[in-house]
Amino acid sequence: MSVRLLHNFYNRDVLELAPDLLGKKIIRSINGEVFEYFITEVEAYRGEEDRACHASKGRTKRTEAMYLEGGHIYMYLIYGMYWMFNIVAGTEGIPQAILIRSLKDFRGPGRLSRELRLDKSFYGESLVTSKRIWLENGIEVCDIKKGRRIGIDYAGEIWKKKEWRFFI
Numbered sequence: 001m002s003v004r005l006l007h008n009f010y011n012r013d014v015l016e017l018a019p020d021l022l023g024k025k026i027i028r029s030i031n032g033e034v035f036e037y038f039i040t041e042v043e044a045y046r047g048e049e050d051r052a053c054h055a056s057k058g059r060t061k062r063t064e065a066m067y068l069e070g071g072h073i074y075m076y077l078i079y080g081m082y083w084m085f086n087i088v089a090g091t092e093g094i095p096q097a098i099l100i101r102s103l104k105d106f107r108g109p110g111r112l113s114r115e116l117r118l119d120k121s122f123y124g125e126s127l128v129t130s131k132r133i134w135l136e137n138g139i140e141v142c143d144i145k146k147g148r149r150i151g152i153d154y155a156g157e158i159w160k161k162k163e164w165r166f167f168i
Contacts, residue, residue: 002136007128009135010070014089014096017070018044019166021087021098023141028116028133037116038138041102041167043149045086047095052155052162055095065124066095073133075123082110085118087127087135101150101165141168 002025010017019042026037045053054076055063065074066088074086074097086097099109106112113119116133127134146163153160 002138004128005071005135005137007069007071010087010089010127011091012070012089014044014046014098015164017087017089018042018098018164019144021100021135022144022166022168023139025136025138026100026103026116026133027136029131030117035116037106037112038104039100039102040104041100041107041165043099043101044089044164044166045097045099046164050155051159052149052152053095053097056155059095063095066097067093068124070096071126071128073122073125073127075118075120077120078110083113083118083120084109085113085116085122102167144168 021039021042024039028035047053048055050056055066059067065072068088069092070089072088074088076084078084085100089096089098101109103112106115145167147165148163149165
C-alpha cells in the first residue's frame with residue numbers, strides 16, 4: 001500500500017524535486033471513485049530570476065500560490081480554455097513550481113488537466129491534506145531524460161536553453 005507524500009517530499013529546490021516526481025502516482029478522487037495516474041513528464045520553473053516563470057514579474061494575485069510552501073497546487077488558464085496543473089516546490093516565500101506535462105496515457109498539460117477534471121477550484125490546494133487529489137510513491141524510474149522547456153521563446157536565450165524538462 002502506498003502512502004501519501006508529505007511536506008518533506010515537496011520542500012526541496014524545484015530542480016531536485018522535478019525529476020523525483022517522475023513515476024509518482026497522482027490519486028484523484030471524484031464523487032467517491034478513485035483514479036490513479038503516473039507522472040511521465042514535468043518542467044521546472046525556478047523563482048523570480050527565471051524569465052520563463054510567472055513569478056519573474058513578482059508576486060501578484062495570479063502567482064500567490066507559487067509563494068506557498070511546497071506541496072500546494074498552482075493552477076492557471078491558457079488560451080482561455082486549458083488549465084495547467086503545477087506543483088509548488090521549496091519553502092514558503094520562494095516561488096518555484098513544476099508543470100505536470102504528461103501522464104502515462106495522457107500527453108499534454110491541457111489534456112491531463114481535463115482528464116483529472118482540474119480547474120480554478122484547485123488553486124492553492126494542498127496535496128498533503130486534500131481529499132480530492134494527492135501524490136503517492138509509484139514506480140521506480142531509472143532512465144530520466146532531460147530537455148529544454150517547451151513554449152518559452154519569450155524568456156530569452158539563457159532561459160530557453162535550460163534543460164529543466166524531465167521525462168521518461
